[in-house]
Amino acid sequence: MIAAHTVEDVRRTEAAAMAALPPGTLMQRAAAALAVACADVLRESAGGVNGRSVVVLAGAGDNGGDALLAAARLARRGAAVTALLTADRVHDDALADAHRAGVRSRPWRAGDEDVCAAADLLLDGIAGIGGRGGLRPAFEGLSAVDGPAVVAVDLPSGLDADTGAVTGEVLAADLTVTFGTAKPVHLLGPAAALCGRLLVADIGLTDLPAAAVERVEPADVAARWRRPRPSDDKYSRGVVGVVAGGPDYTGAAVLAVQAAVRAGAGMVRYVGPAHPSELVRHARPEVVAGPGRVQAWVLGPGVSPDDPEQRAHVREALRGGEPAVVDAGALADLPALGPQHVLTPHAGELARLLGADRSAVEADPLTHARRVHEETGATVLLKGTVTTVVGARVLTAAAAPAWLATAGAGDVLAGILGTALAGLRDPHDPEAVACAAADAAVLHGRAAALASATGPLAALDVAEAVPAALTSLPGWDAL
Numbered sequence: 001m002i003a004a005h006t007v008e009d010v011r012r013t014e015a016a017a018m019a020a021l022p023p024g025t026l027m028q029r030a031a032a033a034l035a036v037a038c039a040d041v042l043r044e045s046a047g048g049v050n051g052r053s054v055v056v057l058a059g060a061g062d063n064g065g066d067a068l069l070a071a072a073r074l075a076r077r078g079a080a081v082t083a084l085l086t087a088d089r090v091h092d093d094a095l096a097d098a099h100r101a102g103v104r105s106r107p108w109r110a111g112d113e114d115v116c117a118a119a120d121l122l123l124d125g126i127a128g129i130g131g132r133g134g135l136r137p138a139f140e141g142l143s144a145v146d147g148p149a150v151v152a153v154d155l156p157s158g159l160d161a162d163t164g165a166v167t168g169e170v171l172a173a174d175l176t177v178t179f180g181t182a183k184p185v186h187l188l189g190p191a192a193a194l195c196g197r198l199l200v201a202d203i204g205l206t207d208l209p210a211a212a213v214e215r216v217e218p219a220d221v222a223a224r225w226r227r228p229r230p231s232d233d234k235y236s237r238g239v240v241g242v243v244a245g246g247p248d249y250t251g252a253a254v255l256a257v258q259a260a261v262r263a264g265a266g267m268v269r270y271v272g273p274a275h276p277s278e279l280v281r282h283a284r285p286e287v288v289a290g291p292g293r294v295q296a297w298v299l300g301p302g303v304s305p306d307d308p309e310q311r312a313h314v315r316e317a318l319r320g321g322e323p324a325v326v327d328a329g330a331l332a333d334l335p336a337l338g339p340q341h342v343l344t345p346h347a348g349e350l351a352r353l354l355g356a357d358r359s360a361v362e363a364d365p366l367t368h369a370r371r372v373h374e375e376t377g378a379t380v381l382l383k384g385t386v387t388t389v390v391g392a393r394v395l396t397a398a399a400a401p402a403w404l405a406t407a408g409a410g411d412v413l414a415g416i417l418g419t420a421l422a423g424l425r426d427p428h429d430p431e432a433v434a435c436a437a438a439d440a441a442v443l444h445g446r447a448a449a450l451a452s453a454t455g456p457l458a459a460l461d462v463a464e465a466v467p468a469a470l471t472s473l474p475g476w477d478a479l
């Protein structure tokens with residue numbers, strides 16, 4: 001897991017650390033890590049540090065202080081550094097140190113985007129965790145600067161550290177160097193893509209509280225994914241019931257069932273009309289048709305709002321209280337739910353649940369997913385490039401390959417997640433449910449990466465790549 005902490009927690013922890021250290025120690029540590037990272041970038045992109053041109057954008061806060069101290073270090077290594085001051089006042093001591101090292105500084109002027117574009121490296125210290133809203137109007141043009149490698153100090157200016165919300169222009173980075181711990185902005189969509197590569201520099205912050213947001217890594221999935229034990233039988237491994245498809249959308253039934261089987265369910269039951277039942281059985285002869293006892297349900301892929309029979313099956317399944325994936329057609333008319341129910345909307349479906357705009361959900365997925373979690377009591381998995389799970393924990397899966405934006409990919413995710421839920425030791429542990437949801441999303445993305453290695457993928461390819469995605473997880477063999 002990569003842990004991220006809120007601004008409030010970081011400031012509290014920083015204050016405790018600073019009280020025990022000489023003044024300025026944390027900022028010097030941050031600047032040292034920044035300078036090393038910038039030198040690495042310069043070596044890679046411009047062949048060295050000595051003589052290379054660096055433009056540093058420095059704002060009024062400590063983010064600007066970090067940037068100016070890093071500027072001084074780069075100047076001492078021979079870089080030609082110009083600091084453009086984006087505020088009337090900047091960190092005095094840091095500016096004095098930069099001047100002593102040979103950094104030239106002047107206030108930001110209209111048109112300085114051209115100066116930035118001509119640099120080998122642009123270091124963004126306009127605003128960090130104290131930033132609010134998108135870039136101020138005077139700096140909006142920076143979002144279009146193309147040319148230099150861009151390194152963000154702590155986070156790209158224009159982003160909100162706690163939510164990752166994109167509410168205006170942002171200076172996107174190739175590399176973000178953050179300090180002590182990641183912040184939610186680094187792990188959440190759509191902000192994570194604007195951060196570029198993430199480097200968490202150790203500045204000696206200890207005793208951080210529980211993370212606010214965590215990114216689930218492939219090794220976490222390997223450690224948690226249920227594998228058969230010698231004592232298992234097909235029932236104890238977990239039976240998945242699938243209520244999906246109908247006479248109109250037959251493919252969703254096949255895709256969800258395929259994925260549940262390939263993710264390692266002990267048994268899959270399919271509940272639906274004769275057509276597509278016969279298609280499902282043809283695709284997966286091991287599937288049992290008709291209702292029965294299950295450990296978890298997959299409800300709704302390809303279920304039409306005009307299909308009273310399938311909708312009755314969905315309602316009946318939800319009444320039983322078992323864990324369930326509540327997807328697509330099952331997202332309408334939600335009954336009372338609990339944390340063992342995982343809603344799996346995409347941004348458009350989540351917007352409908354809230355009566356909000358899809359674009360608002362896409363700009364700030366965490367806030368909107370959290371609202372649905374609070375209103376329904378269910379665990380929410382909001383699909384997207386970065387998938388966000390909000391339940392007893394807030395978890396994300398790193399960006400999946402964009403090839404996954406293909407019809408039926410969501411049905412495959414629903415099937416994988418059904419198997420993860422059916423394998424839970426304690427299905428009424430809300431944290432385990434949230435982890436299962438995020439694990440399924442990570443596995444789905446990994447299967448998509450394998451399936452797209454040779455070109456465009458189809459959703460069925462993703463289901464078929466799930467076994468290889470599992471066995472390629474780091475640490476899978478060791479367990």
Ligand SMILES: NC(=O)C1=CN([C@@H]2O[C@H](COP(=O)(O)OP(=O)(O)OC[C@H]3O[C@@H](n4cnc5c(N)ncnc54)[C@H](OP(=O)(O)O)[C@@H]3O)[C@@H](O)[C@H]2O)[C@@H](O)CC1
Nearest residue numbers: 014027060061062063127128129130131132134135136154
């Ligand atoms: N905490 C830690 O552990 C450590 C913290 N450290 C560092 O301290 C940083 C936090 O410093 P901080 O609190 O001084 O705030 P900071 O991010 O510089 O922002 C305030 C300034 O930004 C400006 N501004 C705001 N929004 C803007 C926008 N959209 N567009 C443009 N400008 C905008 C705002 O000016 P305004 O325009 O609002 O007048 C104000 O002047 C943190 O990110 C890290 O780098 C490290 O040194 C060591 C360990």
Ligand SMILES: Nc1ncnc2c1ncn2[C@@H]1O[C@H](COP(=O)(O)OP(=O)(O)O)[C@@H](O)[C@H]1O
Nearest residue numbers: 383384385400401402404405407408409410411
């Ligand atoms: N641009 C993208 N990059 C990566 N993954 C994506 C992208 N767009 C969608 N996805 C993923 O693809 C899947 C699409 O699901 P969904 O929208 O329900 O499609 P469908 O209903 O056709 O099955 C989700 O898992 C989502 O996270």
Ligand SMILES: [K+]
Nearest residue numbers: 124127155157
């Ligand atoms: K910044």
